[in-house]
Amino acid sequence: MTLEAVLSRIDETLPDSCERLMELMRIPSISTDPEFDADCAQAANWLVQELKSLGFSASSRPTPGHPMVIGRHTGPGRHILFYGHYDVQPVDPLELWARDPFDPQIEETPKGRVIRGRGAGDDKGQLMTFIEACRAWKDVHGTLPGNLTIFFEGEEESGSPSLIPFLEENSEELSADLALICDTGMFADEVPAIVTMLRGLAKIEFTIRAANKDLHSGMFGGVAINPIRVITKILGGLHDDQGRVTLPGFYDDVAELPEAVAAQWQGLGFDHAAFLGGVGLTTPAGEVDRTPLEQIWSRPTAEINGIWGGYTGAGFKTVLPAEASAKVSFRLVSEQDPDKILASFKAWIAAQLPPDCELVWTGPNGSPAAVMEITDPAFEATREALSEEWERPAAFVGCGGSIPIAGYFKDILGMDAMLVGFGKDDDQIHSPNEKYDLQSFHKGIRSWARVLERIAG
Amino acid sequence: MTLEAVLSRIDETLPDSCERLMELMRIPSISTDPEFDADCAQAANWLVQELKSLGFSASSRPTPGHPMVIGRHTGPGRHILFYGHYDVQPVDPLELWARDPFDPQIEETPKGRVIRGRGAGDDKGQLMTFIEACRAWKDVHGTLPGNLTIFFEGEEESGSPSLIPFLEENSEELSADLALICDTGMFADEVPAIVTMLRGLAKIEFTIRAANKDLHSGMFGGVAINPIRVITKILGGLHDDQGRVTLPGFYDDVAELPEAVAAQWQGLGFDHAAFLGGVGLTTPAGEVDRTPLEQIWSRPTAEINGIWGGYTGAGFKTVLPAEASAKVSFRLVSEQDPDKILASFKAWIAAQLPPDCELVWTGPNGSPAAVMEITDPAFEATREALSEEWERPAAFVGCGGSIPIAGYFKDILGMDAMLVGFGKDDDQIHSPNEKYDLQSFHKGIRSWARVLERIAG
Numbered sequence: 001m002t003l004e005a006v007l008s009r010i011d012e013t014l015p016d017s018c019e020r021l022m023e024l025m026r027i028p029s030i031s032t033d034p035e036f037d038a039d040c041a042q043a044a045n046w047l048v049q050e051l052k053s054l055g056f057s058a059s060s061r062p063t064p065g066h067p068m069v070i071g072r073h074t075g076p077g078r079h080i081l082f083y084g085h086y087d088v089q090p091v092d093p094l095e096l097w098a099r100d101p102f103d104p105q106i107e108e109t110p111k112g113r114v115i116r117g118r119g120a121g122d123d124k125g126q127l128m129t130f131i132e133a134c135r136a137w138k139d140v141h142g143t144l145p146g147n148l149t150i151f152f153e154g155e156e157e158s159g160s161p162s163l164i165p166f167l168e169e170n171s172e173e174l175s176a177d178l179a180l181i182c183d184t185g186m187f188a189d190e191v192p193a194i195v196t197m198l199r200g201l202a203k204i205e206f207t208i209r210a211a212n213k214d215l216h217s218g219m220f221g222g223v224a225i226n227p228i229r230v231i232t233k234i235l236g237g238l239h240d241d242q243g244r245v246t247l248p249g250f251y252d253d254v255a256e257l258p259e260a261v262a263a264q265w266q267g268l269g270f271d272h273a274a275f276l277g278g279v280g281l282t283t284p285a286g287e288v289d290r291t292p293l294e295q296i297w298s299r300p301t302a303e304i305n306g307i308w309g310g311y312t313g314a315g316f317k318t319v320l321p322a323e324a325s326a327k328v329s330f331r332l333v334s335e336q337d338p339d340k341i342l343a344s345f346k347a348w349i350a351a352q353l354p355p356d357c358e359l360v361w362t363g364p365n366g367s368p369a370a371v372m373e374i375t376d377p378a379f380e381a382t383r384e385a386l387s388e389e390w391e392r393p394a395a396f397v398g399c400g401g402s403i404p405i406a407g408y409f410k411d412i413l414g415m416d417a418m419l420v421g422f423g424k425d426d427d428q429i430h431s432p433n434e435k436y437d438l439q440s441f442h443k444g445i446r447s448w449a450r451v452l453e454r455i456a457g
Numbered sequence: 458m459t460l461e462a463v464l465s466r467i468d469e470t471l472p473d474s475c476e477r478l479m480e481l482m483r484i485p486s487i488s489t490d491p492e493f494d495a496d497c498a499q500a501a502n503w504l505v506q507e508l509k510s511l512g513f514s515a516s517s518r519p520t521p522g523h524p525m526v527i528g529r530h531t532g533p534g535r536h537i538l539f540y541g542h543y544d545v546q547p548v549d550p551l552e553l554w555a556r557d558p559f560d561p562q563i564e565e566t567p568k569g570r571v572i573r574g575r576g577a578g579d580d581k582g583q584l585m586t587f588i589e590a591c592r593a594w595k596d597v598h599g600t601l602p603g604n605l606t607i608f609f610e611g612e613e614e615s616g617s618p619s620l621i622p623f624l625e626e627n628s629e630e631l632s633a634d635l636a637l638i639c640d641t642g643m644f645a646d647e648v649p650a651i652v653t654m655l656r657g658l659a660k661i662e663f664t665i666r667a668a669n670k671d672l673h674s675g676m677f678g679g680v681a682i683n684p685i686r687v688i689t690k691i692l693g694g695l696h697d698d699q700g701r702v703t704l705p706g707f708y709d710d711v712a713e714l715p716e717a718v719a720a721q722w723q724g725l726g727f728d729h730a731a732f733l734g735g736v737g738l739t740t741p742a743g744e745v746d747r748t749p750l751e752q753i754w755s756r757p758t759a760e761i762n763g764i765w766g767g768y769t770g771a772g773f774k775t776v777l778p779a780e781a782s783a784k785v786s787f788r789l790v791s792e793q794d795p796d797k798i799l800a801s802f803k804a805w806i807a808a809q810l811p812p813d814c815e816l817v818w819t820g821p822n823g824s825p826a827a828v829m830e831i832t833d834p835a836f837e838a839t840r841e842a843l844s845e846e847w848e849r850p851a852a853f854v855g856c857g858g859s860i861p862i863a864g865y866f867k868d869i870l871g872m873d874a875m876l877v878g879f880g881k882d883d884d885q886i887h888s889p890n891e892k893y894d895l896q897s898f899h900k901g902i903r904s905w906a907r908v909l910e911r912i913a914g
Contacts, residue, residue, distance in 0.1 A: 032772030090774060096670070158772050185676075199675070203773050212737030213553070216887040218656070218858025219642075221788050222758035223749050224733065225742035228783075229696060229761055236693025239686060276681065280669030283812040285682035292680045301679035304686055305776050310763035311784060315489030315615055316660050316820065317547060318786050319762050319887055326685075327768060329775050331678050355740040363773065401675025430673040430776055 002140055006449045009136040014442055017132040018106060018115065020050070021441065024086070024124050025104040025117045031066055031087035032158040040066040040154045043086045047152055054134055055144055061170075063162035066154030070173070073144040077457040078378075081149040081176035081415070083405055084127025084183065085156035088119035089430045096432035106438065111426075113438040121427035125436035126182040127152060129422065129444035136449060146456025149176055153405075156183070159203070159365045160404060167412045175413040178378055178455075183403055185423030186440070187268065192386035192394040192447065195419035196374055197261075197297060200332030201402035202341050202366030203305075206349065207325040209358050215320040225356050227324035228309045234352045235326060238302050243287045245302045245330075247344050253335040257298050265293050268395060278426055297398025301331040330366075331402065338366025367404030376416055378455045385450035386420065389443055422447070459597055463906045466593040471899055474589040475563060475572065477507070478898065481543070481581050482561040482574045488523055488544035489615040497523040497611045500543045504609055511591055512601055518627075520619035523611030527630070530601040534914040535835075538606040538633035538872070540862055541584025541640065542613035545576035546887045553889035563895065568883075570895040578884035582893035583639040584609060586879065586901035593906060603913025606633055610862075613640070616660070616822050617861060624869045632870045635835055635912075640860055642880030643897070644725065649843035649851040649904065652876035653831055654718075654754060657789030658859035659798045659823030660762075663806065664782040666815050672777040682813050684781040685766045691809045692783060695759050700744045702759045702787075704801050710792040714755050722750050725852060735883055754855025758788040787823075788857065795823025824861030833873055835912045842907035843877065846900055879904070 010017075029043035030036040044060040044067040051058035056071030066087060091101040099105070104117030115125060130150075137145045151174060155162055167174060187193035208227040215224050240246050257265075272292035276282060286295035295301075309324025311317035330341050342364045350359060372379075374396060386394035399419070406417040422444035428434045467474075486500035487493040501517040501524040508515035513528030523544060548558040556562070561574030572582060587607075594602050608631060612619055624631060644650035665684040672681050697703050714722075729749035733739060743752035752758075766781025768774035787798050799821045807816060829836075831853060843851035856876070863874040879901035885891045 032774070033770070090768070090770060090772075092768075092770065093671075201675075201775070203775065205773070210738065213885065213890075214550075214888040215736060216858070217758070217760045217762065217786060217788065218658075218856070219882065219886075220736070220753065221760050221786075221857055222743040222752040222756055223729070223741045224736065224738055225740070226760055228764050229692075232689040232693040232761065232764070233696070234693070235686075236689040236691070239690070272680070279672060279677070279681065281667065281681055281813045283682070284680045285811070285813075286679040295679040296677065299679055301674070303674045303678050303683055303775070303777060304689065304767065305674065305774060306767035306769045306778075307685050307689070307781065308765045308769040310761065311547070311549075312763045312765040312782075313490070313547060313549065315547075316662070316784060316786070317489070317614075317762060317887065318658070318660065318760070320760060321763075324764065325769075327773055329674060329678075329773070331674065354742070356738045356742075399675070400678055401673070425676065428670065429676075430774065431671040433670075 003449065003453045005140045006136050007446055009139050010132070010445050010449060013136065017128070017445065018441070021115065021125055021128045022104045024128065025119050026102055028102045029087050029154060030090050031155050032090055037066070040087055044069050044154055047086060050131060051150060054131070054138055056150060063166055065162040068154070068166055069150070069152040071150035073148045075144065075147045075457060077146045078178060078455070079147045079149065079176040080456055081151055081174065081179045082130050083151050083179055083181045084130070085123045085153050086127065087154040087157050088122065088124070089157050091118050093432065098433055114435040115438060115441060116433065116435045118434055120434050120436035121423045122429035122434065123156070123183045125441055126421050126423065126444070129441060130182055130448050132445045133448035133452060136445070137452060145452045148456070149174065163405070164408060164412065167408055171413055176415055178376060179409045179415050179417040181403060181406060181417050181419045182421050184399055184419045184421035185425065187395045187397050189424060190390055191392050192390045193397045194379060194383060194386070194394060195399040196372040196396045197398035198370045198403050198406055198419070199300070199400055200336065200338060200367050200369040200407070201329060201404065202332060202338035203327070203329035204342055204345065204364040205325065205327045205362040207323050207360040208353070209323040209360065210356050211320070211322050214322050217318040217320050220320050224320055225354055226320050227357065228321060230354060230357055231307070231309065231324040231326055234349055235304055242289070243285065245300065247302065247348055249344055250300065250341065253337065254300055255334040257294065264396070275425060296400035298333055300333050300336055302328065304328050331400065333369045336369065338368055342366060367402060368407055370407040370410065373416055379418060381454040382418060382420060382451050385454050386447055389447045389450050420451070460906065460910045462597045463593050464903055466596050467589065467902050467906060470593065474585070474902065475898070478572065478582055478585045479561045481585065482576050483559055485559045486544050486611060487547050488612050489547055494523070497544055501526050501611055504543055507588060508607060511588070511595055513607060520623055522619040525611070525623055526607070526609040528607035530605045532601065532604045532914065534603045535635060535912065536604045536606065536633040537913055538608055538631060538636045539587050540608050540636055540638045541587065542580045542610050543584065544611040544614050545579065545581070546614050548575050550889065555890055571892040572895060572898060573890065573892045575891055577891050577893035578880045579886035579891065580613065580640045582898055583878050583880065583901065586898060587639055587905050589902045590905035590909060593902070594909060602909045605913070606631065620862070621865060621869065624865055628870055633872055635833065636866045636872050636874040638860060638863060638874050638876045639878050641856055641876045641878035642882065642884070644852045644854050646881060647847055648849050649847045650854045651836060651840060651843070651851060652856040653829040653853045654855035655827045655860050655863055655876070656857055657793065657795060657824050657826040657864070658786060658861065659789060659795035660784070660786035661799055661802065661821040662782065662784045662819040664780050664817040665810070666780045666817065667813050668777070668779050671779050674775040674777050677777050681777055682811060683777050684814065685778060687811060687814055688764070688766065688781040688783055691806055692761055699746070700742065702757065704759065704805055706801055707757065707798065710794065711757055712791040714751065721853070732882060753857035755790055757790050757793055759785065761785050788859065790826045793826065795825060799823060824859060825864055827864040827867065830873055836875060838911040839875060839877060839908050842911050843904055846904045846907050877908070
């Protein structure tokens with residue numbers, strides 16, 4: 001049985017696979033900060049070399065932002081495209097990391113061994129599961145599996161500004177029969193999942209400006225408008241007492257969950273107390289009439305991701321600042337239109353602005369939610385492959401995060417996407433001390449070997 | 458006429474006086490930041506040498522914080538104590554300064570020559586007016602005027618933590634018949650003023666903590682409480698639609714302005730449009746049923762001086778932060794008790810805190826408002842001296858800022874204080890590009906010579 005041979009090969013070469021992943025993690029490819037542009041390019045080149053060494057024809061393609069990586073193996077069967085991203089989140093607050101985020105290592109923990117460092121779980125560890133599965137396959141079969149295109153981007157954590165034009169310009173090359181996207185997680189510690197419902201994301205930053213300079217609150221306090229007072233007053237009204245977003249029209253295009261899906265989710269036995277307890281919380285903070293699973297998978301949200309203004313250093317400064325700023329994002333579901341939501345937000349803010357204040361908007365962008373068609377037999381085949389590897393029935397689930405690429409693949413390339421990933425809830429992605437379980441990495445590689453056996457070639 | 462001789466001497470030696478002031482301004486004596494502790498000590502030592510060179514017996518006195526400077530000249534007449542502070546505000550945002558804040562220079566501006574740099578107006582330029590007046594006096598008379606104590610502190614911009622114990626421990630040495638405090642401004646560009654009503658100040662910093670780490674809004678958005686949402690919701694309710702502070706009991710101890718004072722203020726013809734226009738504003742933002750002069754002089758306020766939480770760097774990070782913080786201060790009037798106001802604020806915040814959130818409080822401190830008795834004939838003598846120098850009738854006015862020292866002098870040393878200063882509304886104290894008009898410095902020195910002629914010796 002060649003599948004068994006591939007799985008054995010994966011087991012035997014796991015230490016080498018880990019070493020390659022950590023080599024990639026040592027490159028600080030933070031896409032959101034221009035200081036790390038060269039590192040992003042370096043990560044892309046590293047992947048190109050990796051793919052070439054496996055027999056892919058591969059290249060790094062320049063864009064106005066960070067490069068795309070494309071690898072191609074022509075073979076028999078359905079054309080499958082695999083997607084991941086090599087860029088990572090910023091690392092601040094750096095002081096909360098127990099070690100250098102870009103000097104990864106394998107650590108023993110009470111819950112098993114983990115690979116620790118920025119990008120371990122999001123998304124370098126995940127994309128390497130597929131590369132390592134291809135490597136073992138080739139070692140055993142002498143050739144890569146099926147008919148494959150590899151597609152890695154380097155702007156996923158910074159809103160993918162180059163993605164849409166790139167997909168449009170390279171649609172012939174990239175239009176496959178099915179896309180595999182590896183940027184999601186397990187449903188539970190040992191329960192694999194295929195995501196069929198993804199929230200969209202709309203985000204925007206704004207500054208409220210008032211006086212032409214910072215003022216002294218002794219001289220101007222009381223009579224001069226304080227932009228922090230304005231921004232707290234406005235943003236403090238973004239949610240009502242029931243946890244609902246107050247933006248006019250916000251829920252207009254939100255569909256109720258189909259009864260069958262609601263029932264399936266009910267059956268998952270989601271333990272929200274454990275989910276929240278893991279991060280030190282007890283009480284769901286979303287809409288009071290929705291289950292916690294609905295709150296994170298199928299209901300839209302508004303979050304203030306950053307706020308700043310005035311004196312924030314040590315000690316005290318009785319300043320009336322000239323400006324205050326915030327970064328706000330919305331997780332979107334169903335047919336919510338990111339542009340419409342952001343326009344509504346901008347109008348809502350503007351309508352509440354007192355005299356003497358002006359607004360400056362930065363970087364609005366967004367992507368809609370995606371709901372997959374699961375009639376393609378590859379979905380059921382993959383569900384079986386995952387269930388076999390993890391010895392637990394795999395689930396079709398929702399995902400609170402936004403993976404806009406799934407929507408773009410559908411809209412621009414006309415291709416369905418299957419989202420399979422091996423992240424855990426405690427991976428601390430986007431946070432200090434990010435990790436990826438060694439089990440996720442190992443069984444992730446094995447899972448892809450099983451999936452390829454069923455759907456490739 | 459020896460007064461004329463002293464005034465002439467002041468005119469002739471003005472360039473030297475400016476050079477000495479700029480030498481003091483080159484010492485970055487930021488009291489609120491421990492990094493500048495040595496600079497504060499250096500500024501104190503510089504002043505000690507200056508006072509000694511004039512014939513004062515002077516010394517720098519250690520405290521648990523920054524040193525106090527005391528100079529003493531024993532002579533005939535009422536014992537007068539002069540107070541100023543040698544510490545300065547932090548300089549951030551540094552990028553808004555047109556030049557190094559600690560490399561002062563004299564600049565030509567459309568409104569006349571100014572001394573530009575941190576501390577020019579608050580309070581180094583002001584305290585040097587008195588020293589330079591003493592210098593010219595001594596040059597002409599051969600001796601210092603009257604019976605003088607000089608008292609400079611170095612913690613005024615950081616809440617004066619050492620002041621009360623120091624006053625208590627040195628009350629015999631520091632208890633004079635009258636205090637002169639030079640840390641205030643002119644009423645208008647050419648209208649000198651004696652402040653007889655000062656607002657108090659209560660300030661506090663707090664942090665709201667929720668999850669035990671930063672979370673990813675894709676995974677936790679909607680279900681996990683966001684401390685920025687909590688802090689904006691709470692602080693957004695600090696003022697009502699009429700500009701009133703909503704804190705329970707906030708106005709309980711606020712007296713209405715006596716009719717006579719209100720009438721005098723009405724007569725000052727305060728041009729609030731020009732006052733606000735100077736900083737790019739048009740509309741008074743305080744209590745809608747109060748005049749702008751009441752809003753800054755005789756009404757209490759609540760201001761958010763700083764707020765921060767989440768990701769505030771370049772680009773976007775869809776984080777749900779673990780905490781959010783703010784610095785809040787209250788300007789107090791009449792009989793408002795700082796401790797009572799801060800206790801009310803803390804209770805008000807705590808009462809609105811949702812589940813899973815905890816509060817951490819930092820650095821509460823405060824000082825009450827002060828209202829001077831102006832029956833001492835020195836007040837009227839000083840008003841005459843100022844009116845003569847500036848050729849405009851000097852006014853008895855209120856002051857929006859808090860100069861707690863006036864209250865401490867009264868409470869601890871049993872001594873009344875007369876607040877005279879030469880700052881202008883556009884001095885940008887506490888802001889980038891702080892300046893002191895050369896006219897303020899020059900006529901300030903001359904004013905003190907006239908005041909000393911009338912009340913010393």
